[in-house]
Amino acid sequence: MSNLDAVFAALSDPTRRAILRRLLRGDASVGELAEPFSLSVRTISKHIAVLENAGLIARESRGQQRLSRLVPKRLAEVDAWLAPYRDVWIERHANIDELVTKLRGKKQ
Numbered sequence: 001m002s003n004l005d006a007v008f009a010a011l012s013d014p015t016r017r018a019i020l021r022r023l024l025r026g027d028a029s030v031g032e033l034a035e036p037f038s039l040s041v042r043t044i045s046k047h048i049a050v051l052e053n054a055g056l057i058a059r060e061s062r063g064q065q066r067l068s069r070l071v072p073k074r075l076a077e078v079d080a081w082l083a084p085y086r087d088v089w090i091e092r093h094a095n096i097d098e099l100v101t102k103l104r105g106k107k108q
Contacts (some may be wrong), residue, residue: 010054
């Protein structure tokens with residue numbers, strides 16, 4: 001599986017996406033990441049492992065805690081992959097806006 005495939009597979013799960021959103025606020029322990037969910041710490045640890053294997057997060061020990069942190073570089077790679085599609089969406093929306101403006105002008 002390519003790195004990008006692993007990233008998209010990791011992002012396919014809503015719990016993992018929520019973990020990434022939480023890590024936007026700063027580093028967190030497994031316990032802190034598990035708090036908002038009705039899932040066991042063991043289950044959250046499995047989600048963390050998937051995110052780490054995809055390169056979306058990194059883990060490090062600080063004192064007695066093992067903290068997870070977001071790795072923005074991997075998300076930048078996803079953003080770069082999506083960029084050509086975003087350009088198409090923007091162009092299509094502009095075309096729709098132009099069509100709507102023309103149709104409104106004809107009604108008056």
